[in-house]
Amino acid sequence: MTTSDATLPQSVTDSKRTGRIRQKNEELILSAAAEEFARHGFKGTSMNAIALRAGLPKANLHYYFTNKLGLYVEVMRHILELWDNAFDHLTVDDDPATALAGYIRTKMAFSRRQPQASKIFAMEIISGCECLSAHFNDDYREWFRGRAAVLQAWSDAGKMDPVDPMHLIFLIWSSTQHYADFSDQIRRITGRSRLSRDDYERGTETLIHIVLKGCGLTPPS
Numbered sequence: 001m002t003t004s005d006a007t008l009p010q011s012v013t014d015s016k017r018t019g020r021i022r023q024k025n026e027e028l029i030l031s032a033a034a035e036e037f038a039r040h041g042f043k044g045t046s047m048n049a050i051a052l053r054a055g056l057p058k059a060n061l062h063y064y065f066t067n068k069l070g071l072y073v074e075v076m077r078h079i080l081e082l083w084d085n086a087f088d089h090l091t092v093d094d095d096p097a098t099a100l101a102g103y104i105r106t107k108m109a110f111s112r113r114q115p116q117a118s119k120i121f122a123m124e125i126i127s128g129c130e131c132l133s134a135h136f137n138d139d140y141r142e143w144f145r146g147r148a149a150v151l152q153a154w155s156d157a158g159k160m161d162p163v164d165p166m167h168l169i170f171l172i173w174s175s176t177q178h179y180a181d182f183s184d185q186i187r188r189i190t191g192r193s194r195l196s197r198d199d200y201e202r203g204t205e206t207l208i209h210i211v212l213k214g215c216g217l218t219p220p221s
Helices: 010-040 047-054 058-064 068-085 096-113 115-126 138-156 165-181 183-190 197-214
Strands: none
Touching: 010 047, 010 058, 010 068, 010 115, 047 058, 047 068, 068 096, 068 115, 096 115, 096 165, 096 197, 115 165, 138 165, 165 183, 165 197
């Protein structure tokens, strides 16, 4: 117990401790679920397999997530939230080169650290995107149009070359996620047993150089 916890009423301290345990268990379950869904797909994954990977009783999974579909959708939502947060605060006052380079770095880091999450998302989209149909609603389309509008404003102001902002975003998404979704292809071509941090760093710098040069921008040092 921390010093600050010691000064709180017991009920508040217990509530904080319960909250921390809940958060830890949910993160553990989501991580285990991402691994299983990436390996076996939605249909080939069972709640029992997720419980075994998480090292928790199956009853604990049903306490936090009622069923497999609910857990699958939450994994998808968590992935998109992490990706979208990196692009949430883009404004017309930002420097295009710095902002785009930063976004590419963030997306590539996500592919390196959480490749299974990216693979789950890719499989869901390829299979028809049924479980995410509710997510890609008017609010999401409005969010996307807002990101594209910032890129368009940069072009209109002469801060970067005129490019189609929608397709520029699609290009960044596809190129950065390739390193996670098709890592086995890259490994076999390069003869590596695994992609190293250096592989990702060189890939990141290459993407930044190509994307920014294509927009008429100088990559930041």
